[in-house]
Every structure is written in structure tokens, then in C-alpha cells.
Amino acid sequence: RFPEGSDNANPFEVLVFLEAQGYPAVVAVNCEQEYGEPLTIGDSVHFYSRIEAISELKTTALGEGYFVTEVSTYKNQRDEVVGVMTFRVFKFKAHESQQARASDSPQKPTAIKRMRPVRNYDTAFFWEGVDQGELRIQKCTGCQTLRHPPAPMCPACQSLEWDYCIASGKGHIYSYVVNHYPEIPPFDYPNPVVLVELEEGTRLVSNLVGTKARDIKIGTRVRAEFVEVEPGFTLHQFRVMEQE
16 A cells, blocks of 8 residues: 555654663653645655754653654655644653652552543533533534534634534545554554534544444545543544444
8 A cells, every 4th residue: 555665664663762761751841843735636745754863862851762753755746845844752761760669669650541631611512412422512502513622712603602403423434544652551552533524514533443444535434433441531433334
């Protein structure tokens, strides 16, 4: 599935090297994106990746390590730049005091947990729905427009009054990406992330489960399901539907 001239090299191979030198931890620092020529249906996109910089040894609140900057340049079939992404991570080892506290403790290290979503006035209804096995879509009570992600104001009529409806949970894959590197706990890799267009018309980002990355196709029908990924923490995800 890769065009001629492609390779399957890990663009972050340097992180593997640094880990072997005693810097096992990694944290994403920042990501910058620049957009060039617009993409249209039928374009063929390829990219080149390079390590732009590795800092001198740095000491931070997390520990001691190196900042690694990768630059990926995306081009179309005419070799025109459609985008450039600069991604920076910190590869480090914890301070000796932190390591000592960890080694002194008879308990096993605490497993890395998923970040909890922000629950505020605008989003609480959605996550409360997920807790109950429902996909709730925000609906303007003025013009009845559905919207997602949740927001305080209707983009169609600027009304501040809203309610929600419960989606069927059915839809199709509108777009997707498969994350490979860097591998950040607690996620499994390769990690397929899909943009699903629901039958009701709104779209949302989620994980796709039960399908190998190479078998994912745009337009495939999917259905939402709800999984307790950690005790007391439920998330929505999607699975390919059997033929109806």
C-alpha cells in the first residue's frame, strides 16, 4: 500500500537510541502546523520526515534529557508543499530524588491513566450521556440546528438557548488517521483515530476498534459502543457494523 520509494523506517528512531542511553520517558512538548496548497479530491500526498534538532542536555522539572524536534513536509503529486508539521518531544530520565522515592516504595508503579475530558457547563451533558451509554448531540432550541463539539452559541442563529437529542450511534467513516509514533501510554499502537459522520449529520472524533489499520476505508458504516476503559471512566468508540 506504499508508493515506490517509500520506506517503513521509524521517523523517531532517535528516541529508541536515547532510551538505550538511559532516557526512558517521553512527553510531547508542542506541535506547529503550516498549511500551503489546498488539497482536493484525487490528490496524492506523500511526506518526508527529518530530525531538525536535538538539544543539548537540559534539566527541567520533569528530569534531565533532550528536546528532539522532527519536521514533516507534506507534498502533493506536483511536488507542491501542502503542509509542514513541526513536532517536538522531550526524552528524559526522572530526577534521582524521584527515582529514589520510586525504588523505596514496595508498591508497583502506578499505571499511566488516560487524561479525563474537561466537563464544564457546555460539555457536561455530553459526557454524562456517555456515562449512560448515549451519544448526545447539542441542539439549538431556536433554529433546531445540531452542533458538535458543544458550544455556548448556535453558529447558525447565534442563540444561547440549547437542548440535546440522542443520536442513533450509527454513521460512517468520514476520514481517519493511524497514529504510529511516538508511542504514548496508555494507548495501543498502531492507534486508528476516525472522524465519524453520524446519521444525524454531525461529526465527532473517536477510536475505531476491531479493525486492522490496513482494512480501514472511508465510507465504512460504523456503530458507537461504550467501554469502561478504566474503573469509573467510560468512553465512546466505534466498531464496523455488520451488513444491515
